[in-house]
Amino acid sequence: MTRLLGALALLLALLASAAPAFADPGDVDAAARGVVRVVIIGTEDGQPVPVSHGTGFAVSATRIVTNAHVVSEAAQDDTLRIGIVPAEGEGGAFARIVAVSPRNDLALLEIAKGSLRLPPLALAGGSIANLGEVTAVGYPMNVDLAQGLGMQDIFRAQPPVKSRGFLSGVRPSRQFDTILHTAPIARGSSGGPLLDACGRVVGVNSFSTDSTAGDAEFFFAVSLRELVPFLQTNGVVPVTNTLPCRSIDELNAEERQRLEAEQSEARARVAERAEALREVRETARLTAQMEVIAARENRLALALIALFGAIGAGYAAWASRNDEARRRHARIAAVLAGTLLVAAVLLWVTRPGLAAIEDRVAAAIAKAEGRAPPATASAGSTEGALICTLVPERSRVTSARTDDIAFDWSADGCVNARTQYGLGPAGAWQRVFAAEDDASVAVNTFDPEARTLRTDRYLLGQEALAAARKARAGYTPPACGTSDAARTLGEQQSALIAALPDRPNERLVYSCAASK
Secondary structure: OHHHHHHHHHHHHHHHHHOOOOOOHHHHHHHHOOEEEEEEEEEEOOEEEEEEEEEEEEOOOOEEEEOHHHOHHHHHOOOOEEEEEEOOOOOOEEEEEEEEEHHHOEEEEEEOOOOOOOOOOOEEOOOOOOOOEEEEEEOOHHHHHHOOOOHHHHHOOOOOEEEEEEEEEEEEEOOEEEEEEOOOOOOOOOOOEEEOOOOOEEEEEEEEOOOOOOOOOOEEEEEHHHHHHHHHHOOOOOOEEOOOOOOHHHHHHHHHHHHHHHHHHHHHHHHHHHHHHHHHHHHHHHHHHHHHHHHHHHHHHHHHHHHHHHHHHHHHHHHOOOOOOOHHHHHHHHHHHHHHHHHHHHHHHOOOOOHHHHHHHHHHHHHHHOOOOHHHOOOOOOOEEEEEEEOHHHOEOOOOOOOOEEEEEOOOOEEOOOEEOEEOHHHOEEEEEOOOOOOOEEEEEEEOOOOEEEEEEEOOOHHHHHHHHHHHHOOOOOOOOOOOHHHHHHHHHHHHHHHOOOOOOEEEEEEEEEOO
């Protein structure tokens, strides 16, 4: 029975490991912030009207990728304009065509300067052979019609539609590389991104098979082998991420296992050390007892000898006190008696006490432990200039930069002599960042003992991001060196941190070492 249960457990584990990774809704939502509706705009009676529309996504703050067939009319007709409607917010923008490649159905647009900035999507840099589930994001027209949206509604910001499916293969089609998948797309979805489970782009949705005969429908996306050279040729260096797609839950589980393993190893080392010290203590105690008792007995014996000598010399001096011939000898005997008496007292007083046994045992243990005396013990060496390097196996990165970080740490929580960190729960050193030029909220946590810096990034929607920035603007972090700065900042940040989602979209863990 036990073997049967073990085999069943092994089978379930193998099935779980073979199962495809399901997309994290938070990652898809984060990527969708940079997905836009691309509207071809004409005029009717002097008023702008939509002629057609497709989908695009940001590859930089101001540049958008879509399909060539989405903008083909605007490329051939100067009276048509290209409008960009973001997924959220109030403002739209006009865009111009930077490049069109009909061969592989790609186009690059640039938003009018100063009108709109978008969070760029990251491209998946690794192999897509074992992707499993994928998500198509876009603005299918059949959904607009089903919702009864009018022409003017197309110019209003709306979240894109997300549909899930599975990777079905990679094959050349129409003289260019495509990805075959089952995530449904329709007219209007063209130019939208196909995402992996971490919200990274693996292709640009383009067209579908004909299912009018009742056959199963499949969909095609332009592969990254076409997209990346197209972008590079036109001066765009996209955000690319080659790290494995891992969930925060998986990282948390591994962190728990790592901590448990470290604690188990630490307990084993402590037990081993305790056993070694016990042996040292017993040996030292036995040796000290023998040495101290022998020293006490020797001192006592010498004291008795000196006392008897003093008594004898004293008696001789007393017996010769009236003999004129021996008076000089009597004085010498008297001096000798006094000296021997003093020596006897000193030997008695200075004999080692039983407490010396414990002192010798403590000295032996300190030597075995390699401890420095308390007066010369040095403080920890965490302070100073550090270089923090990403630990990929402990991180989850979808779009963030992973460069090394210069981190000059001070014991009072001051970083790089200008940025104060606050004391959070359980004494954690934390600092919240919500910069206007970064569409995220980041929480940095530093552990001086482990020399580990962790950055949790929350890729929030515009409304949540605006609320976080408002909360961040509601307090002024104390400057480095200000009295009680760490506690004050910890209290200021607590409400903002508590309002963030339970799980971040990204977690970057860095290991820090002294700068050379």
